[in-house]
Amino acid sequence: MxxxxxxxxxxxxxxxxxxxxxxxxxxxxxxxxxxxxxxxASVQEALMSLNQHGVYGYLKPEDFAEGREAIVDWLEYRHGSRIPEEWIVWMPGVVPGFNMACRAFTEAGQSVIVQTPNYPPILNVHKHHQLDSLTVPVVYGADGPDLDIEQLAQYAANERCNMMILCNPMNPNGKVLSSESLQRIARICEKNNVVLVSDEIHCDLILEPGVKHTPAFSLEGLQERSVTLMSAAKTFNIAGLGVSFGIIPNAGLRRRFLQASNGLSPWANVPGLLATAAAFNGGxxxxxxxxxxxxxxxxxxxxxxxxxxxxxxxxxxxxxxxxxxxxxxxxxxxxxxxxxxxxxxxxxxxxxxxxxxxxxxxxxxxxxxxxxxxxxx
Structure with a gap:
């Protein structure tokens, strides 16, 4: 067929x-x-409607209520978590998101934990912020790829380290971390006061039957110290429109994250906002x-x-x-x-x-x- x-x-x-x-x-x-x-088709129709209107003016993302509602409904539909709308922060992409997090939660000379092998912009993010990179290898066990938890615990205990960037599902090997593995990571982050920035841009592309993605923001041990980065970009093939969003439950972290973007990061653009809402609502x-x-x-x-x-x-x-x-x-x-x-x-x-x-x-x-x-x- x-x-x-x-x-x-x-x-x-x-x-x-x-x-x-x-x-x-x-x-x-x-x-x-x-x-x-x-x-x-829902995305194409939304963009055609914008083009027919013909005016491409400013729109503050926080005023785009339809988009926040679409995200809340989608997260409940796909991941069983209904979140408060105020947790949502718009941004012009996931890569800007974890760079903004580095600016918000680290200082030059400190360290950031990343896994390896990994998406190149995550591997190289430390270079943009004068940070040291602490690489935790992906190891292979009975359940497939996972992080070297002992190495992670050792790095997290370093007093110069207060942030980790996690890629889940993993890019490049496509592994979805189990809730048990994420709980171990959460306990390490909680014990050492490490902020977890979780790149979950592929989380709606789960191919294996029976495998479930667990968003970082849904774990009790991470709600006070996590930034979960998501987007419709990969799932609905709208990456060129440059829009993503973060889920940040802790108001203090959310405020610091937004302050870090001031003067550097543009607003999420109007076509991307419309496409995201149309994808989640109609796709x-x-x-x-x-x-x-x-x-x-x-x-x-x-x-x-x-x-x-x-x-x-x-x-x-x-x-x-x-x-x-x-x-x-x-x-x-x-x-x-x-x-x-x-x-x-x-x-x-x-x-x-x-x-x-x-x-x-x-x-x-x-x-x-x-x-x-x-x-x-």
């Missing part, structure tokens, strides 16, 4: 950093984390169909990769990103190996994991089959 997600959409490299990287080359770009799918059926399609793509890619010599793939519980271990290829330049076969993934070295590669499988099945065919040569 044909799906709307099977439709191939030609993307102009002038407006797509993903496709511009390999413009003019026979290389399929599958690196940066945006999807090859059109956003839900639920589309979202359900998307998860089914991504799950099938993941399973297809996993089976294909596991049959290729020298390659293996983590079984992603979430996201539309496949984490490939290419160390078995026994080559010096893994990225060149992929590109020589006409496939352009994100290099593992960017995530502090040389020898790995990240492939974006949020594309029509025909394109994914082409990627697999090229890797099989």
């Amino acid at each position: 044909t799906s709307v997600f099977d439709t191939r959409i030609e993307r102009d490299p002038k407006y797509s950093m993903k496709w511009k990287r390999y413009a003019g080359q026979d290389i399929i770009p599958c690196w940066v984390a945006d999807m090859e799918f059109a956003a839900p 639920r059926d589309w979202h359900g169909e998307l998860l089914d399609y991504l799950r099938a793509n993941r399973d297809f890619l996993f089976q294909a990769i596991e049959s290729l010599p020298g390659l293996s793939m983590a079984h992603s519980e979430a996201t539309f990103l496949a984490w490939l271990d290419a160390r078995g290829l026994a080559v010096d330049n893994h990225q060149k190996w992929f590109e020589d076969r006409g496939v352009g993934p994100s290099p593992g070295a960017d995530f502090a994991a040389p020898g790995f590669a990240r492939i974006n499988f949020a594309c029509p099945r025909a394109q994914l089959e082409n990627i697999v065919e090229r890797l099989s040569v």
Whole structure:
């Protein structure tokens, strides 16, 4: 049966950093984390209505009641948590969010804890704020990837460390941390007065049946010391509109976070605000169909990769990103190996994991089959 997600959409490299990287080359770009799918009809209609109106003036995000209501309803629908609207803070993206948190909760010369491998802007955030980076490795146990809790506890006890940035679901390996693991992290943060900034931008892309995402703000031990960063950007393919939101239960932390953005961070823009509300309010059926399609793509890619010599793939519980271990290829330049076969993934070295590669499988099945065919040569 044909799906709307099977439709191939030609993307102009002038407006797509993903496709511009390999413009003019026979290389399929599958690196940066945006999807090859059109956003839900509700989003397109909201933006068309704005364009027909024709006025693009100022709107203070805190005055956009429809957006706050949409977030509250969505969080209850997806995560079973109904929060007070005043916990919500708008911002122009998750990356600005954790940089604002560094400005709010740290001082130059202090330390920030991050996990590794990790999303490059999180790995490099310390450089923008004159901080030391304390990296906690992801370790593999019976339940798959998890944080090295002993290392985390040791770092958190450092008197120069008062903030941790967590990526959950994990990017790049797609692991969703269990509530038990999060409780352990919460106890460490509470004991050592560490503020947890949790990047949960992929939390609505859970692919594995029975796996549940636990937002940081929903844990009792974190409500007084957490900033949960979320967005409709990845889930509904509206990342280019530059809007996200934070959930900050503690009024004092919320005030410090907002003060840190003064004069530096612009307001969340009007198209992004409208698109977020339209996605959460009108995109639920589309979202359900998307998860089914991504799950099938993941399973297809996993089976294909596991049959290729020298390659293996983590079984992603979430996201539309496949984490490939290419160390078995026994080559010096893994990225060149992929590109020589006409496939352009994100290099593992960017995530502090040389020898790995990240492939974006949020594309029509025909394109994914082409990627697999090229890797099989």
